[in-house]
Amino acid sequence: MKIAVISPNQVHLQEIRQVLEAGAHTVRAAEGGKSRMREVAEKDQPDLMLVDGMCCDPAELEQVEYVTSHHPKIAVILLCSQQSPEFLINAMRVGVREVLPSPPGVGALQAAVQRVAVKLRGSPVAKAGQVLAFMGGKGGSGATFIAANLGYLLAQSRSVLLIDLNLQSGDALSFVSEEQPASTVADVARDISRLDASFLAASTVKVAPNFSVLAAPEDMAQAMEVKPEQVEAIMALAVRHYDFVLLDLSRTLDTLTIKALDRADRIFMVMQAALPWVRHARQLQIVFKSLGYGPDKVEWILNRYEKTSDIGMQDICRSLNVPKLRTVANAYKEVNASINYGTALLEVARSSAVTRNLSDFALSLSPQPAENNRGLMSRLFKRA
Numbered sequence: 001m002k003i004a005v006i007s008p009n010q011v012h013l014q015e016i017r018q019v020l021e022a023g024a025h026t027v028r029a030a031e032g033g034k035s036r037m038r039e040v041a042e043k044d045q046p047d048l049m050l051v052d053g054m055c056c057d058p059a060e061l062e063q064v065e066y067v068t069s070h071h072p073k074i075a076v077i078l079l080c081s082q083q084s085p086e087f088l089i090n091a092m093r094v095g096v097r098e099v100l101p102s103p104p105g106v107g108a109l110q111a112a113v114q115r116v117a118v119k120l121r122g123s124p125v126a127k128a129g130q131v132l133a134f135m136g137g138k139g140g141s142g143a144t145f146i147a148a149n150l151g152y153l154l155a156q157s158r159s160v161l162l163i164d165l166n167l168q169s170g171d172a173l174s175f176v177s178e179e180q181p182a183s184t185v186a187d188v189a190r191d192i193s194r195l196d197a198s199f200l201a202a203s204t205v206k207v208a209p210n211f212s213v214l215a216a217p218e219d220m221a222q223a224m225e226v227k228p229e230q231v232e233a234i235m236a237l238a239v240r241h242y243d244f245v246l247l248d249l250s251r252t253l254d255t256l257t258i259k260a261l262d263r264a265d266r267i268f269m270v271m272q273a274a275l276p277w278v279r280h281a282r283q284l285q286i287v288f289k290s291l292g293y294g295p296d297k298v299e300w301i302l303n304r305y306e307k308t309s310d311i312g313m314q315d316i317c318r319s320l321n322v323p324k325l326r327t328v329a330n331a332y333k334e335v336n337a338s339i340n341y342g343t344a345l346l347e348v349a350r351s352s353a354v355t356r357n358l359s360d361f362a363l364s365l366s367p368q369p370a371e372n373n374r375g376l377m378s379r380l381f382k383r384a
């Protein structure tokens with residue numbers, strides 16, 4: 001779940017965050033009191049708000065009631081260091097789900113959050129995350145670059161897990177982080193009987209608050225031990241806990257890759273405007289057709305696109321028999337700076353055409369309500 005925590009106490013914020021993140025929840029922490037509830041509700045639209053503080057002043061309930069009445073989908077739990085009985089009764093009356101002591105015990109907190117999660121899962125609006133697979137037509141297409149940076153952009157408003165399934169030579173993490181992974185797909189696969197949301201979350205590298213990467217194994221021998229059914233189990237769990245699960249795939253169509261392609265809701269094939277890519281794309285179209293993937297599942301992306309390239313957009317569309325193609329501009333300097341720093345392109349080249357293309361891509365996958373949409377765009381481009 002997406003959980004917002006508001007507290008005047010930094011230590012409480014930190015402790016609560018740790019407990020929730022260990023349960024694979026996405027946490028937004030805000031320092032302050034009940035007066036911040038409205039702003040946080042509108043900006044983050046969490047599933048649950050945990051609001052810490054004293055619970056004595058009945059006037060504060062107006063702020064609580066504003067959120068419970070204007071955002072009925074957000075569950076509110078109050079953590080009260082002191083409380084008057086009158087406050088408690090009125091809190092329930094304005095729609096507060098539960099009141100816990102502050103600071104809450106770990107067990108009590110987990111149990112209360114679990115009750116909200118069960119309710120949410122039971123409601124028909126709760127649905128599984130989308131699986132998006134990325135594959136390069138040929139080596140160096142830019143599939144990993146696009147998957148990693150699109151993931152980073154989607155995570156501005158949704159929770160995202162990127163799984164590097166290019167097991168033999170995966171490098172996706174290095175595109176957005178300099179960190180060495182403590183654990184990889186192979187470690188999770190080896191311990192698959194322990195697999196649950198917190199084990200999965202703990203095995204990832206958290207690149208940004210909503211963006212985690214499960215890295216490919218460092219060593220080829222480990223990579224070869226990973227079984228397709230273990231990867232299936234990881235994907236099945238991941239979709240229940242993240243809005244988007246992105247897969248960076250190897251170009252070899254082995255059993256594991258085909259399982260991942262089968263499981264994907266959409267497949268994005270990355271190509272460039274040159275004859276070898278076009279030829280290869282046409283061969284792959286035949287393979288995909290035999291695997292039963294229709295045009296609504298597979299989309300081709302023209303990376304490093306320049307209007308002046310030898311083969312024009314129209315020729316490629318005609319060859320692939322598609323009405324149009326999504327393009328990502330060519331920006332050697334910015335893209336390589338991002339890759340060399342191990343930092344998402346958004347952070348090193350906000351105003352690059354490539355950032356804009358990928359932001360449009362992210363928005364098309366995750367349409368936002370008008371208000372949020374403006375928020376995302378202005379956040380992305382305010383320094384442009």
Ligand SMILES: Nc1ncnc2c1ncn2[C@@H]1O[C@H](COP(=O)(O)OP(=O)(O)O)[C@@H](O)[C@H]1O
Nearest residue numbers: 136139140141142143144145329330331332335
């Ligand atoms: N839009 C782009 N503009 C400029 N260079 C790019 C772009 N996309 C990718 N590249 C370059 O292509 C290289 C290969 O990208 P990568 O994502 O590793 O390809 P793949 O995963 O398909 O093998 C990158 O290191 C980068 O230098």
Ligand SMILES: [Mg+2]
Nearest residue numbers: 143144145166
């Ligand atoms: Mg790659």
